[in-house]
Amino acid sequence: MSKKVTELVSEMTLPIVEELNLELVEVEFKKEGPNWFLRVFIDSDTGVDLEDCGQVSERLSEKLDELDPIDQAYFLEVSSPGAERPLKNEKDIMKAIGKAVHVTTYEPIDGEKMFEGTLTSFDGEQLEISVKIKTRTKTFTVPYNKVAKARLAVIL
Numbered sequence: 001m002s003k004k005v006t007e008l009v010s011e012m013t014l015p016i017v018e019e020l021n022l023e024l025v026e027v028e029f030k031k032e033g034p035n036w037f038l039r040v041f042i043d044s045d046t047g048v049d050l051e052d053c054g055q056v057s058e059r060l061s062e063k064l065d066e067l068d069p070i071d072q073a074y075f076l077e078v079s080s081p082g083a084e085r086p087l088k089n090e091k092d093i094m095k096a097i098g099k100a101v102h103v104t105t106y107e108p109i110d111g112e113k114m115f116e117g118t119l120t121s122f123d124g125e126q127l128e129i130s131v132k133i134k135t136r137t138k139t140f141t142v143p144y145n146k147v148a149k150a151r152l153a154v155i156l
Contacts, residue, residue, distance in 0.1 A: 002045075003143060005029040005038070005056070005070055006027040006028065006029050006071070008069050008078060009010065009027045009029070009038060009040065009060075009069075010027045012060065012063050012064070012067070012069075013040055013056070013060055014026065014058045015103070016056055016060055016063075017042055020052065020056065021044060022042045022044045022048065022056065022057060023042065023043050023044055024040070024041075024042060025041040025042060025043050025081045025085060025086070025088070026039075026040075026041045026088065027039070027040050027041070027075045028041075029070075029074070032052055033072070035075060036070075036071075036072055036073065036074035036075070036129075037068070037077060038077070039072045039077045039078075039079070040056065040060065040076070040077070040078045040079075041078075041080065041081040042078060042079075042080065042081075042083060043080060043081055045095075047080065052077045052078070052113060052121050053079055054078075056078045057076060057077075057078040059132065060076065060078065061076055063074060063145065064076070065091050067068045067102060075081075080117065081139045083152065083154050084102070084151050084152050084154060085151060085152050086150070086151045087101065087150040087151055090122075090124060090144070093119070093127065093144075093149075093150065094110075095121050096119050096122075096150075096152060097117065097120070097121060097122060098118065098120075098151065099118070099119060099152055099156065100116070100117070100118055100119075100153040100155045101115075101116070101117070101118070101129065101150060101151065101152060101153055102114070102115070102116045102150070102151050102152075102153040103115045103116075103127065103129060103142060103147055103149070103150045104147075104148045104149045104150075105109060105142060105146045105147060105148055106146050106147075106148045107146060107147055109137075109140060109142055109146065110137050110140060112140070115129045115131055115140050115142060116153055117130050117131035117132060117136065117137075117140075117155075118125065118130045120139065122144070124144065125143065125144055126141050126143055126144060127141070127142045127144060127147070127150075128140070128141055128142075128144065129142060
């Protein structure tokens with residue numbers, strides 16, 4: 001059921017964020033303890049602020065009240081995906097070139113399943129990630145079809 005809700009809410013949210021020149025990153029519908037949470041993550045090239053989140057929340061809330069697609073009570077939260085935002089598709093990965101990323105794979109590549117470093121290139125088929133290992137840098141080529149999860153990373 002939560003997948004159906006997230007797909008429906010995504011469809012409802014898309015025109016709202018596009019009108020505000022924002023991007024819909026992800027929609028989650030999760031039960032945490034006794035409560036259900038509908039979380040909508042938005043972003044833009046320049047980031048989002050409280051006003052952006054408020055506008056999307058207000059407009060989406062009106063649509064949700066009007067159509068009433070969710071049976072149970074829930075809390076609506078609209079926010080930024082944060083500094084470690086997920087990279088969900090090829091477009092997200094292209095925008096992350098030159099940035100720090102954290103990538104996990106379905107199977108080992110050069111004996112590793114986790115890569116954290118700088119995404120140096122992506123051609124639609126393979127990601128090139130430069131990983132600093134002590135005093136040297138090693139570049140890994142990761143096939144896109146082997147990527148289990150990818151997100152931006154904060155490397156200190």
